Amino acid sequence: MFLSAPTKKTFLPSMEAGIALLRDFLPSDSRRLRLRRRPSPAFPRSIRASSSPLGQYRGPQPKRDLVADWVADNDGFVRSLPIYVGGSSLLAVLFNRTVSGIAPVADASSAQSRADLLTLGLAVTNVLAGLVWLSIRPKPISVVEPLGVECRRIRSDLPESVVSELLWVWESLSTVTCCRSLAIIYDGHCIMQIGMAAKSSANDGEAEDVDANKLMQGSLYQGIINSRAQSYLANLSLYPGRSELPFLPFNTQAVILQPLGDKGVAVIGGDTIRGFTTSDQG
Numbered sequence: 001m002f003l004s005a006p007t008k009k010t011f012l013p014s015m016e017a018g019i020a021l022l023r024d025f026l027p028s029d030s031r032r033l034r035l036r037r038r039p040s041p042a043f044p045r046s047i048r049a050s051s052s053p054l055g056q057y058r059g060p061q062p063k064r065d066l067v068a069d070w071v072a073d074n075d076g077f078v079r080s081l082p083i084y085v086g087g088s089s090l091l092a093v094l095f096n097r098t099v100s101g102i103a104p105v106a107d108a109s110s111a112q113s114r115a116d117l118l119t120l121g122l123a124v125t126n127v128l129a130g131l132v133w134l135s136i137r138p139k140p141i142s143v144v145e146p147l148g149v150e151c152r153r154i155r156s157d158l159p160e161s162v163v164s165e166l167l168w169v170w171e172s173l174s175t176v177t178c179c180r181s182l183a184i185i186y187d188g189h190c191i192m193q194i195g196m197a198a199k200s201s202a203n204d205g206e207a208e209d210v211d212a213n214k215l216m217q218g219s220l221y222q223g224i225i226n227s228r229a230q231s232y233l234a235n236l237s238l239y240p241g242r243s244e245l246p247f248l249p250f251n252t253q254a255v256i257l258q259p260l261g262d263k264g265v266a267v268i269g270g271d272t273i274r275g276f277t278t279s280d281q282g
Helices: 008-025 066-073 075-099 111-135 160-176 212-217 219-227 240-244
Strands: 149-155 179-186 189-197 231-233 254-260 264-270
Touching: 066 075, 075 111, 149 160, 160 179, 160 189, 179 212, 212 219, 219 231, 219 240, 219 254, 219 264
Parallel strands: none
Antiparallel strands: 149 189, 179 189, 179 264, 231 254, 254 264
C-alpha cells in the first residue's frame, strides 16, 4: 500500500472549478479585502493497492540508449576526441612522406602531394573542432534556494471549499514541479499568496504584499490577458518584466504566468532555470 502523489493532469479542471466558485463568492465591495494566514489543512490522499510483490514490476521497460549513456559518462573524452584524431592524422601524413621518399616540399603536379594537403586540411579542421568543443561547455543548471520569507496569505472571506481547492493546487504544484511560490490574482484582488516571497521593504520581517492594481497595469499581465495564452519566462533574470513581480524572491529562476479565464492570472515561481518541463506547462 502506498500513497500516490498528486498528478498534473487534474490541475486544469481543478483551476476551472476554483474559478467558477470564485465568481459566485467574491464580493464586489473592495473594503472587504483582507488577507489572513491560515494553517494548511491535511489533505487525504488516495490509497492504491498493488498485487505485485515489491521489485517485480512486469510492465513495459523504458528503452536505454547505450551510445547516449556512454557519451554522457565520458563527456571530457568525447570533447577532446577530435584533437586526438586530428593530431594522429597529422603525424600519419608526416610519417608517410618520410618513409616513402617523397620530397618534403609540396608539388602541385604530384597526386600524392595533393592528397596529403587535403588530409592536412581535414586534420587541422578536426583539431580546431576539438578545441571549440573543449572551450564551450553547457553551464550546469542547479536548484537555487529562494531568498525570502515563508508566506501563507489567503483572502478571509473565501468559502472553505474554495480555500481547500486552492491549497490543494498549491500542494500539487509544489510537490510535482519546481514551484516554490504561487500568487493568484483574480477579479482585481490577490486572493492567495503562498510559498516563498520577497521580504517587505519595511524590514518588518513580513512578506511583500502583492499590489494587484499595479500588476494589472503592467505589460506582463496585459499581454497575457489579451492573448489568453500562457507565458513562460524560463530564465527570469533575462527579462525586463522581472521588475513587475517584486513580491517574488529576487533570485527566482523561472516563472509561469497562467491566465485564469479573462479575470485573473496565476503567477508560479520556480527555483530552477528552465525547471518547468513541457508537461509541467501543459
